[in-house]
Amino acid sequence: MKIRSKRYAAGAVLALVASLGLAGCGSDDSSTAGDSGGGGGGGDATTVTFLPKALGNPYFDTSDAGGKKAVDEFGGTYAEVGPDTIGPDTQVSFIDTAAQQGVNALVVSGNDPQALCDSLNAARDAGTKVVTFDSDVDPTCRDLFINQATAEGIAKVEVDMIAEQIGDSGEVAILSAAANATNQNAWIKIMEQELADNHPDIKLVDTVYGDDDDQTSFDKTAALLSDHPNLKGIISPTTVGIAAAARYLSTSDAKGKVALTGLGTPNQMRDYVEDGTVTEFALWNPGDLGYLAAYAAKALVDGDITGAEGDKFTAGELGDFEVGADATVLLGEPYRFNKDNIADFDF
Amino acid sequence: MSAATTPVLELRDVSKSFGPVVALRSGSLAVGAGSIHALVGENGAGKSTLVKVVAGVYRRDGGEFRLGGQPVDFASTAESKDAGVAVIYQEPTLFPDLSVTENIFMGRMPLGSGRLSGRRIDKGAMHAEATALFQRLGVHIDPRRPALGLSIADQQIIEIAKAISLDARLLIMDEPTAALSGNEVARLFAVARSLRDEGRALVFISHRFDEVFELCDTVTVMRDGSYISTDRVAETTESQIVAKMVGREVGDLFPKTVAEIGEVVLDVQNLETAGEFHGVSFQVRAGEIVGLAGLVGAGRSEIARAVFGVDAYDAGTVTLAGKPVPAHDPRGAIRAGMAFVPEDRRQQGLVIQGSVGKNIASVIRSRISKSGLITAGSEYAAARPWADRLEVKTNALDMKAATMSGGNQQKVVIAKWLATNPKLLIIDEPTRGIDVGTKAEVHRLLSELAGQGLAILMISSELPEVLGMADRVLVVREGQITADIARDDATPENVMAAATRSSEKAS
Amino acid sequence: MSTDLLVEPSRQSAGQRALTTFLRSRELSIAIVLVLIVIAATLKRHTFVFSHDGWRDTLLTPSILLLLAVGQMVVIVTRNVDLSVGSVLGITAYATGKIFIANPDTPVVLVFAAGLLIGAVLGAMNGFLVAFFRVPALVVTLGTMYAFRGYLTHQAGSKRIVAGDIPANFEKLGTQQLLTVPVLTLIGLAVLAVVGYYLHTARGGRELYAIGSDPDAAHLYGLNVGRRVFGAFVLSGALAGLAGVFSVARYATAFAGTGRDLELQAVAAVVIGGVAIFGGSGTVWGAAIGAFLLVTINRALPILGISDFWQGAVVGGLIIGAIVLDRVLSLRRAHQLIEARDVTEEEG
Numbered sequence A: 001m002k003i004r005s006k007r008y009a010a011g012a013v014l015a016l017v018a019s020l021g022l023a024g025c026g027s028d029d030s031s032t033a034g035d036s037g038g039g040g041g042g043g044d045a046t047t048v049t050f051l052p053k054a055l056g057n058p059y060f061d062t063s064d065a066g067g068k069k070a071v072d073e074f075g076g077t078y079a080e081v082g083p084d085t086i087g088p089d090t091q092v093s094f095i096d097t098a099a100q101q102g103v104n105a106l107v108v109s110g111n112d113p114q115a116l117c118d119s120l121n122a123a124r125d126a127g128t129k130v131v132t133f134d135s136d137v138d139p140t141c142r143d144l145f146i147n148q149a150t151a152e153g154i155a156k157v158e159v160d161m162i163a164e165q166i167g168d169s170g171e172v173a174i175l176s177a178a179a180n181a182t183n184q185n186a187w188i189k190i191m192e193q194e195l196a197d198n199h200p201d202i203k204l205v206d207t208v209y210g211d212d213d214d215q216t217s218f219d220k221t222a223a224l225l226s227d228h229p230n231l232k233g234i235i236s237p238t239t240v241g242i243a244a245a246a247r248y249l250s251t252s253d254a255k256g257k258v259a260l261t262g263l264g265t266p267n268q269m270r271d272y273v274e275d276g277t278v279t280e281f282a283l284w285n286p287g288d289l290g291y292l293a294a295y296a297a298k299a300l301v302d303g304d305i306t307g308a309e310g311d312k313f314t315a316g317e318l319g320d321f322e323v324g325a326d327a328t329v330l331l332g333e334p335y336r337f338n339k340d341n342i343a344d345f346d347f
Numbered sequence B: 001m002s003a004a005t006t007p008v009l010e011l012r013d014v015s016k017s018f019g020p021v022v023a024l025r026s027g028s029l030a031v032g033a034g035s036i037h038a039l040v041g042e043n044g045a046g047k048s049t050l051v052k053v054v055a056g057v058y059r060r061d062g063g064e065f066r067l068g069g070q071p072v073d074f075a076s077t078a079e080s081k082d083a084g085v086a087v088i089y090q091e092p093t094l095f096p097d098l099s100v101t102e103n104i105f106m107g108r109m110p111l112g113s114g115r116l117s118g119r120r121i122d123k124g125a126m127h128a129e130a131t132a133l134f135q136r137l138g139v140h141i142d143p144r145r146p147a148l149g150l151s152i153a154d155q156q157i158i159e160i161a162k163a164i165s166l167d168a169r170l171l172i173m174d175e176p177t178a179a180l181s182g183n184e185v186a187r188l189f190a191v192a193r194s195l196r197d198e199g200r201a202l203v204f205i206s207h208r209f210d211e212v213f214e215l216c217d218t219v220t221v222m223r224d225g226s227y228i229s230t231d232r233v234a235e236t237t238e239s240q241i242v243a244k245m246v247g248r249e250v251g252d253l254f255p256k257t258v259a260e261i262g263e264v265v266l267d268v269q270n271l272e273t274a275g276e277f278h279g280v281s282f283q284v285r286a287g288e289i290v291g292l293a294g295l296v297g298a299g300r301s302e303i304a305r306a307v308f309g310v311d312a313y314d315a316g317t318v319t320l321a322g323k324p325v326p327a328h329d330p331r332g333a334i335r336a337g338m339a340f341v342p343e344d345r346r347q348q349g350l351v352i353q354g355s356v357g358k359n360i361a362s363v364i365r366s367r368i369s370k371s372g373l374i375t376a377g378s379e380y381a382a383a384r385p386w387a388d389r390l391e392v393k394t395n396a397l398d399m400k401a402a403t404m405s406g407g408n409q410q411k412v413v414i415a416k417w418l419a420t421n422p423k424l425l426i427i428d429e430p431t432r433g434i435d436v437g438t439k440a441e442v443h444r445l446l447s448e449l450a451g452q453g454l455a456i457l458m459i460s461s462e463l464p465e466v467l468g469m470a471d472r473v474l475v476v477r478e479g480q481i482t483a484d485i486a487r488d489d490a491t492p493e494n495v496m497a498a499a500t501r502s503s504e505k506a507s
Numbered sequence C: 001m002s003t004d005l006l007v008e009p010s011r012q013s014a015g016q017r018a019l020t021t022f023l024r025s026r027e028l029s030i031a032i033v034l035v036l037i038v039i040a041a042t043l044k045r046h047t048f049v050f051s052h053d054g055w056r057d058t059l060l061t062p063s064i065l066l067l068l069a070v071g072q073m074v075v076i077v078t079r080n081v082d083l084s085v086g087s088v089l090g091i092t093a094y095a096t097g098k099i100f101i102a103n104p105d106t107p108v109v110l111v112f113a114a115g116l117l118i119g120a121v122l123g124a125m126n127g128f129l130v131a132f133f134r135v136p137a138l139v140v141t142l143g144t145m146y147a148f149r150g151y152l153t154h155q156a157g158s159k160r161i162v163a164g165d166i167p168a169n170f171e172k173l174g175t176q177q178l179l180t181v182p183v184l185t186l187i188g189l190a191v192l193a194v195v196g197y198y199l200h201t202a203r204g205g206r207e208l209y210a211i212g213s214d215p216d217a218a219h220l221y222g223l224n225v226g227r228r229v230f231g232a233f234v235l236s237g238a239l240a241g242l243a244g245v246f247s248v249a250r251y252a253t254a255f256a257g258t259g260r261d262l263e264l265q266a267v268a269a270v271v272i273g274g275v276a277i278f279g280g281s282g283t284v285w286g287a288a289i290g291a292f293l294l295v296t297i298n299r300a301l302p303i304l305g306i307s308d309f310w311q312g313a314v315v316g317g318l319i320i321g322a323i324v325l326d327r328v329l330s331l332r333r334a335h336q337l338i339e340a341r342d343v344t345e346e347e348g
Ligand SMILES: Nc1ncnc2c1ncn2[C@@H]1O[C@H](COP(=O)(O)OP(=O)(O)OP(=O)(O)O)[C@@H](O)[C@H]1O
Pocket: B018, B021, B022, B023, B024, B041, B042, B043, B044, B045, B046, B047, B048, B049, B050, B090, B393, B394, B403, B404, B405, B406, B407, B408, B433
């Protein structure tokens, strides 16, 4: 399932999740309607409803749990609703219902940048604040977007990790997704620049494409290792690629000799981190993402911020944030997963 | 045993239709044990359809069908086989990729004995049995070679071997001799007689009356899908049978008219293909019918194929009406004005899945096309006169060639080539598998075409046909032309002598 | 023409005959290509074969395609085709993961049996439609290819079976070696041997060839065409199911897209191996070598300095080359056979 991601002019907003194949369609049989209703409109408690792309997806389970934690902290009322399957308009009815119930804020991961706009704007007209996270919708139909990472941030953390793991010198290679994958190609460009500027002793010897397919990525890893006997590290900026590469390395002579890092999910990488094949990899922390989105929603509802550039607010334990251009808030540097923290995550 | 009175096979008023086409109206046939029963009728009379009903290929629409007195109803050929019916179909049905032996034993290959090899095919036993069968038939075919590339005669022999090896109580042979040489026919007859003497029942279909009279004891005539009569062969005559078959008088079988012999049309000089023929030189003039006689396998068909360009040749020249004909280029030959009706019509002459009209019009497509488009209408308009002329028995020109009777398929091929208005017609076995009535018609047609100035090169294994139709007889033996005999001098004796001379033995 | 000479016994002994057949065989020619490629890659980089990883991968990587090619060959030899094997592989791979998630202690043998069974059932669906409803196999299996994949996508959604879901002992099987030969490859070769033996020595095997050689004639012979074709599809499905289990053992992952495009690779391997696409001829050995060749070429090309982007073209060229070669060889063979017949006649 590939959803074409769209890049908005300012802010380099990337629908990363889609390009990484993380978000997915529905689960088995999660109920269609929200388990608990939207929560009453009146009263003091701020009502925040989370609307992920689909229910039953571990990634959104994690992000929404972060949201719930934040809502509980500030004493609001939390709810989660969502469709079983991903589709351009499967979220519309949930938006409409939430607006009718008069919830204070709606936190949405949009399935489609345009299809939701009418419903979202109707909800905003009815007084509901709309915050998007993970996948943005058109900037005209939401109040705020919580961006998980920037291209620069992603490229830099990957280069930093490989440099740390191989002692900042030696041959490295990149195992990417498809040869024409827009996001990966953009990151690779920045990584090349970063390597040239700040890591003169690291030599990028090859870039191969695993097409985001397990077998192809696996076989390309084997090919990389046999093609470059002096290879010291592999960067795979795609969750499929890094898992397949780890799998190959884990049973290979090169295990422990060739470092592997990139973007991955804890569940896919757990075994390889535990058995020492992989030291550290990165992604953002979806829990933090949901947590930040909830606090941002609260700030909007309370009128602390309006979404204008330069607005500031505090998001509980994550600290202070500032609204950037195009009503976007950046979560921060990607999050690094390693032996010490991987057990805390389940997505 | 009451088998003496109960016929092995008994059909009464059996009918079979294919959509609107009634192939079999009311077929009846009773064959007793220890008898060889001839089944004759014109092309399309329904003989093969009747055979296929007995074999379980088709299910009859109506009528009674008894085997050994018991009513039966076969849903598949496997059932008829189990009931002791063996059939040689008119068209050889072999698996080209499999070995000759496997073709014979497919579906019932002998298994080895013993615990380990109990489920394995016993190839040794199978080859040995195939070899024994071929010995009995007196032929040399390597049982291990694939069926691919075998001549129709060899294919037919394998069909025969297959049927004999079934050890059936009823053996049906649908035109088994059409492609066989004299020796092979004699061998087949010997085997058939010995099977008869063992008390089996045999049905023999042929368009050659001499064979019917030589081999069979009883003859059943069919016409238009219906039973006409059954007689003891000893008590009937050829002309009586023919009259019943066609329902009218058949004129002279060889209506040869003397045509004016003109310029040389075909000039072949020193044609040679290593291992097949050499030093072949002859001419065919306008208005002349030249017969190419000789034993099957002497190289006649090979010469014809080389002249037309189907096969390449090593040396020599072919000239048509003064212009050299390119070697190994049948299209060039057609353009130059040659037409070629091949021996193996089913494989080489007919688009079996195409309609009759398409087949007839297929070689004249460029001529009937209007600004590059060929309509079914124009095709059928061009095809119609030829189909009528050859009495192609088909309800509509859009019928598929594959569903026509064997003889009618051959007529379609001839019609197709005549439609090109050629200068030279090469025709290999023009009347094989064609019934008497049409045979006379084909001969009349050839004679008439020659009268209009067409040069005709005719290959035939039927001596009467060669003697009756040819203005000149060329005899081929072992890849060489050994005699050139004018019509008036040609006799069965001198032609056969030239065909077999210096061979170890004359047949 | 003499009439009383007996059929001449072949002058060659059985051993000699087998040797000539082997030397002239199509299988040998692609085996030579395979060996040449391995040699070339090894000369360029000796670790291609002479290293623990290289040796293991050379034998192990083709094992999945090997199973698919063997099943595909049996279907193609009957003048049919099975395009659904990639989807069947995906379903069984995902099911394997699900089984382990439900019960990590499931005995490995049981998982293999489940894979075979699921595959066989899906294959039976294909076989049923092709054999008894006379729908062309291309249409049926193109349909089930999408239908099975759709079902899998519905079941799996974006979820993945990940390494953590797979018990360690099963994961280990993916790379386990017996006398340096990977276990998965050994199983694949055993399957190959059994199927090859059946095709060449059992009645049923020969009937499969007959059916592909001329389906109409097969009906006239009274062969049970429907049952045999059905059986071929069941086998193809079962082997695709087994390949699904292999895939999990090897890659420790499965998702909605597992096995996509493998069906075409399987067909390609079979064609490269000299099996006639219109049925009736070819051997399962050829198909197996074709599978090894296809996989090995993909591994060797980068080493030989041919970029990723050209690899597809090289494989395409190989397929076309194989088909042209087959055409030329079969024309030559037909000619030789015609001549062989004339020779025997003249000798007689
Ligand atoms: N499958 C079929 N579909 C339609 N028509 C058919 C089919 N089979 C036979 N026919 C028609 O039935 C008629 C009888 O054909 P059949 O083959 O029985 O003739 P036959 O007596 O064997 O002739 P021949 O001597 O030429 O072989 C023909 O007109 C033929 O076109």
